[in-house]
Amino acid sequence: MRSTFIFFYISINILMLFPVAAQQGIQNKTIINTPDYVLKGELTIENYQTYVEVPFEVPIDIKRLTIEVSYSGKDQRTTIDLGLEDPKKFRGWSGGSKNKITLSMEDATPGYLPGELPSGKWKLLLGVPNIRKGIVSKYEASIYLEKNSAITEFFDKPINSKEGWYRGDLHMHTGNSDGNCLSQSGQKIPCPVYRTVEAAAERGLDFIAITEHNATSHANSLRELQTAFDKMLLVAGREITTFYGHANVYGPTDFIDFRMSDSSSMQAKKWMDVVNSKGGIVSINHAGVPSGEACMGCGWQIEDLPNGTVSSVEIINGGIMKVSGSADSPFQGWKQWYKMLNSGQYVTAIGGSDNHTAESKKEIVGAIGYPTTVIFMKELSVKGMIDGIRSGRVFIDIEGKSDRFIDIFSTNGNEEAKMGEKLNITSKNEIQLTVSVEGALGASIEFIVDGALQSEMTQSIKKNKEIVKIDWQYVPGSKWIHVKIRDENGKLILVSNPIYLVKN
Ligand SMILES: [Zn+2]
Numbered sequence: 001m002r003s004t005f006i007f008f009y010i011s012i013n014i015l016m017l018f019p020v021a022a023q024q025g026i027q028n029k030t031i032i033n034t035p036d037y038v039l040k041g042e043l044t045i046e047n048y049q050t051y052v053e054v055p056f057e058v059p060i061d062i063k064r065l066t067i068e069v070s071y072s073g074k075d076q077r078t079t080i081d082l083g084l085e086d087p088k089k090f091r092g093w094s095g096g097s098k099n100k101i102t103l104s105m106e107d108a109t110p111g112y113l114p115g116e117l118p119s120g121k122w123k124l125l126l127g128v129p130n131i132r133k134g135i136v137s138k139y140e141a142s143i144y145l146e147k148n149s150a151i152t153e154f155f156d157k158p159i160n161s162k163e164g165w166y167r168g169d170l171h172m173h174t175g176n177s178d179g180n181c182l183s184q185s186g187q188k189i190p191c192p193v194y195r196t197v198e199a200a201a202e203r204g205l206d207f208i209a210i211t212e213h214n215a216t217s218h219a220n221s222l223r224e225l226q227t228a229f230d231k232m233l234l235v236a237g238r239e240i241t242t243f244y245g246h247a248n249v250y251g252p253t254d255f256i257d258f259r260m261s262d263s264s265s266m267q268a269k270k271w272m273d274v275v276n277s278k279g280g281i282v283s284i285n286h287a288g289v290p291s292g293e294a295c296m297g298c299g300w301q302i303e304d305l306p307n308g309t310v311s312s313v314e315i316i317n318g319g320i321m322k323v324s325g326s327a328d329s330p331f332q333g334w335k336q337w338y339k340m341l342n343s344g345q346y347v348t349a350i351g352g353s354d355n356h357t358a359e360s361k362k363e364i365v366g367a368i369g370y371p372t373t374v375i376f377m378k379e380l381s382v383k384g385m386i387d388g389i390r391s392g393r394v395f396i397d398i399e400g401k402s403d404r405f406i407d408i409f410s411t412n413g414n415e416e417a418k419m420g421e422k423l424n425i426t427s428k429n430e431i432q433l434t435v436s437v438e439g440a441l442g443a444s445i446e447f448i449v450d451g452a453l454q455s456e457m458t459q460s461i462k463k464n465k466e467i468v469k470i471d472w473q474y475v476p477g478s479k480w481i482h483v484k485i486r487d488e489n490g491k492l493i494l495v496s497n498p499i500y501l502v503k504n
């Protein structure tokens with residue numbers, strides 16, 4: 001594709017353009033490392049207090065443009081201001097305050113306008129408020145052109161590169177869809193994104209996904225807020241909202257066509273395939289809610305999706321817990337999840353507050369972080385979160401208490417598997433299960449096999465940090481086992497993901 005570029009040759013003295021790695025073509029890449037080309041030039045006293053235009057060509061179908069500029073002579077007080085024009089209009093100005101700018105349909109560096117990236121001749125504007133006589137300042141502008149508009153900088157760049165368990169909330173709404181909060185005078189208003197982000201930060205969460213109904217307009221706010229909230233990962237998710245069910249999407253930040261004309265899996269697969277092909281995941285929301293005038297299109301009506309299309313199911317939704325009073329309610333996603341597991345699919349259970357009012361106090365059911373989903377991530381990044389959900393090393397802390405923890409581990413002879421993994425059952429059927437629980441003194445552990453409670457296996461928790469080992473005789477044909485923790489009143493407080501049982 002790049003071979004069709006036209007390179008402009010402006011002035012021999014001040015500008016030279018060098019195509020870089022022209023043989024590679026523009027990829028659907030997720031990591032920016034090699035520029036598509038580099039514009040180089042020199043500035044002298046002749047450019048003092050002028051605006052130098054550096055043209056470059058953008059081909060069709062580019063979804064993200066990123067420009068990184070560096071220059072010499074700063075010690076001699078050379079200063080270069082940056083601005084940008086597309087073939088039709090002025091796109092922004094950042095003066096001397098930034099050396100990297102990025103634009104897509106959904107988001108742009110503050111100072112620049114997001115929107116379509118028209119093909120044709122663009123101009124990088126170099127304002128030169130100062131350059132001393134006799135000084136030659138060399139500048140270099142690396143241009144990155146991408147066909148995928150995912151916010152790569154945040155998609156790949158970790159907030160924390162340490163591996164570990166991270167706590168967050170995967171489902172909430174701001175004023176970009178139907179989330180609201182109160183104005184200074186107490187009026188109910190569409191809630192600005194920063195209020196939701198601030199509330200989540202106050203709760204000490206490590207990550208949140210803001211999941212607006214079909215909209216992508218929050219991505220720009222999150223990209224700006226992420227720099228200020230540099231301890232909490234902000235994920236621009238989406239709640240794909242159809243007439244036949246809702247599902248969250250994590251990963252892609254560009255438009256996904258949600259308009260299904262019937263509830264067939266063929267219709268659903270169209271948009272789900274787009275999400276999966278972009279490295280994202282699909283997670284079914286509040287599957288058990290009856291669809292009707294009380295909640296239009298809320299229940300999940302899409303059947304027969306091929307294995308691997310859906311990565312997770314929201315089994316506990318804060319909004320439903322609030323209305324029904326229970327995490328066990330049949331309106332939750334348990335039935336859907338168990339059905340998918342029993343059909344042999346590996347789908348991870350997650351929770352989400354589905355919060356629509358940022359200022360709800362944290363002890364209130366359905367507040368941000370109530371429930372919390374805890375994910376083992378290789379690093380705290382969007383990719384780390386998505387990989388973590390896929391791996392099944394995930395549990396749900398229903399009340400969002402930061403001191404509660406659960407993990408399970410299993411062995412069969414020399415075989416072993418952690419939560420989310422497959423345990424190979426060899427010739428012997430004896431399985432040893434180990435459950436590690438914290439912050440649940442006085443509670444009890446329930447074991448669930450293929451959706452059925454094994455009541456004779458229930459164990460009580462006698463220490464704040466408890467490790468319970470139990471032997472279980474594998475019943476041929478069993479597919480999976482997971483664990484629930486209930487407090488002394490029988491209230492569900494922690495839910496593990498399964499260990500999958502595989503008999504060869
Ligand atoms: Zn919904």
Ligand SMILES: [Zn+2]
Pocket residue numbers: 171172173239354
């Ligand atoms: Zn929602």
